Amino acid sequence: MAAIKDRLKQELVAALKAHDDVRKSTVRMALAAIANEEVAGKTAKELTEAEEQAVLTREVSKRKDSAEAYTGGNRPELAEKELAEAAILAEFLPEQLTEAQLAAIVDEEVAAVAATLGAQPTMRQMGLVMKAVTPRITGRGDGKTVAALVKAALG
Known part of the structure; x- marks a missing residue:
């Protein structure tokens, strides 16, 4: 159990x-x-x-x-x-990340995707960024908030 x-x-x-x-x-x-x-x-x-x-x-x-x-x-x-x-x-879930912490994780993953692609990712690569961010925030952050932060980061 x-x-x-x-x-x-x-x-x-x-x-x-x-x-x-x-x-x-x-x-x-x-x-x-x-x-x-x-x-x-x-x-x-x-x-x-x-x-x-x-x-x-x-x-x-x-x-x-x-x-x-x-x-x-x-x-x-x-x-x-x-x-x-x-x-x-x-109370039974892990400590939730603040919006600033979520933004930092999103920025790191956008930079990682940019390094992989060799160019700044666009909205077409949002799935790549979300795929990288999601495992890092599972259970500690809201998906809607993360999606909004990724959209803002990608412009």
């Missing part, structure tokens, strides 16, 4: 003992998402820690998108609930 799932189970026990309903339901939902991912496909498998991180990252993203939709629909109480769940799930 991977470390994230173990931590989630320990956190569930603590939330049950503390009668923390929000934390309890959020952790149960995260465990259910991981369990669903484990049995998805033709054969059941145990997820690696990286795969568990990907599941939790996806769940955090869903919560943030929902909060944004609720805010746009003038439902601040529901948006607040979604953001609270996202914050709880984010």
Whole structure:
């Protein structure tokens, strides 16, 4: 069993003992998402820690998108609930990179692609840059933010 799932189970026990309903339901939902991912496909498998991180990252993203939709629909109480769940799930993910750190990684990879091509990359080479940046930020940065930074760097 991977470390994230173990931590989630320990956190569930603590939330049950503390009668923390929000934390309890959020952790149960995260465990259910991981369990669903484990049995998805033709054969059941145990997820690696990286795969568990990907599941939790996806769940955090869903919560943030929902909060944004609720805010746009003038439902601040529901948006607040979604953001609270996202914050709880984010505790189980690695430290997120700041936008400045993401920009530095993008700049490094743009320079590396430029060295490989022998010329400054254009928007046509955005895929090459994203392919180089993505493994470096997996689980620690938002793909939408990185894509925007790459577009800005490529002009």
